[in-house]
Amino acid sequence: MGRSLRNLLRATIFSFYLLGALPVWSATVGLLVDAQSKQISIFQQQLENLLPNDQLLLVTLDQLDTTNLKDAQKWVTLGPNALTALMAQEATSKTPVLSLFLSKDKQEALSKQYPSRFTILTNAPTIERQLALVKTMVPNANHIGVYCSTTYKVDEKRYDEIATSYGLTLHWAKLKDPLDWDRNALKILNNVDLVLGVDDDALYNTTTIRSILMRLYRSGKALIGPDKGYVRAGAVASVYSGISETLKAVANWVSTSTAGKQTLNNPYFNVSVNAQVARSLNIVVDDEASLAKQVKERLNEK
Template sequence: MADKCKRAHSYCRDWIGRILLVIGLLQTPAHATDLLLSTAGDTSTLQHFATALAAARPDDQVRIVALNEMPPLEQIDSDTRMILFGQAALAWRLNSPAGPPTVVLQVSKTLAHETFGERQPANLSVLWQDPAPSRQLRLLKRLLPQVRRVGVLHDVHSEFLIDELRQAAGALNLEIVAQKWSDTRDNQTLTRLLSASDVLLAVADDHLYNPLTAKTLLLTSYSQQHAVIGPSAGFVRAGSLATTYSDQSDWLATLNNLLNKPSDSWPKGTYSNTFKVLSNPQVARALGIELPDNEELARQLSKGETP
């Protein structure tokens, strides 16, 4: 009887051990993913992002390699997931269509379009830095419900954005009034556009919206009591009314979602899944506009997002 009990106890122990082993295998990834971060210039700027990414994905290996120290793209393991930052890194990645699946951050849609031409590889996805046009237009409509004609300046670099803006505007009963601004020293172009529109929506085109043009754009717009929406948090601090924007936590969440999916399902380009709102109370007071709380405004706008 004692021998039978011992054999039964040994059998149960072995069976429990097998069950625990199976459970452990189910809970542990088959292998860690190698996440390779790189940028041109000083890689110390990536350290905070890499630390946050490693915390979000403890089962993966996160490492940083300077762009000028990267091996040829063809020699990087196809199981690696490259995460590149900036236009220079994007241009480097385009040197070969044979590199591993890659996500590029810190590039606006205009700069990405300018860099790509017709060369975007199938295994490359860009998280555009600029805010989604539909969000900007919904923000505009929320703050200025009476406006109908939305003025948009563009040049050869950003002209392709107009179709996307018109499609988003149509769903909101807004009209896009587009004007090409070939010479930013020509203030008459801006004046004509303001006369034909109710508000100025600034797109993320550094050729048009930069420190050299900011003063002219803002002062001319406000002299005609026209608000400026966008294109970035920096421009709001300089004097535009408001914008949606995404910070590191938003980009980490969006990137994490992509990395959880097969790379062949990644979109060629996408905006951040989440966002925040920044507004300028001083400008709002000058224009007689009542501003909701930024966090509440972001929550209201999020309700209109497509999952």
């Protein structure tokens, strides 16, 4: 074998080793944020850990105009400002976009302004999960009170059908004033096993929650939901999707999705329990991890 041929083989083998040592990205994912911060850095690092074969391109709003947006095959935006700025760029009109951390008002407004341009990841607990939690925690429950404001938009028929599938009956009460319950609302409270909180900001908020919880506590009725924050305030339990579950959902979307539906319910969730309130209402509960597992098993049976 001649020296030149041996040198060529060595160079070829070295090239293979070099290529094998370099990362092979399956996709470049743009992560658009308002500005850099410690929290953003942690979010980015944790997402990169979940997507070892993808390259994450962090872009702040002040870098957007100087970034080649076509470098990313998918985009993830954090907050309404980032989404609005990205939607204004025609270069991303056909690129799959997943939007995180939008309020209900922003979700509605931006969906109307840019229909079918992006997918919203919502962490709001679904009615199916909350009712599965109710049935898991209080198996003997049959009648559930549901209170909401007169402005709250909800498909009561659909909720009733889902409740029926769990052997539950929902009793609805519309409140004009969350702090002044009428006779019908009080009658329902006396005749239900517990109360299911819904995602109604006009009824459940920092101003009203203490009064509502005190009313329910005096009646010996537990509040389930509407989210983890209310468990800290005194609700017995709630399903929730936090940052950890959000990161998993984003990684799953990056790995499996192209352009898709307008709203994506976070497929990952956990359960939060206020054990002290549960004991005071004579509700026996397992630890949160065990309870979450039971809820997921109940949902899978449907």
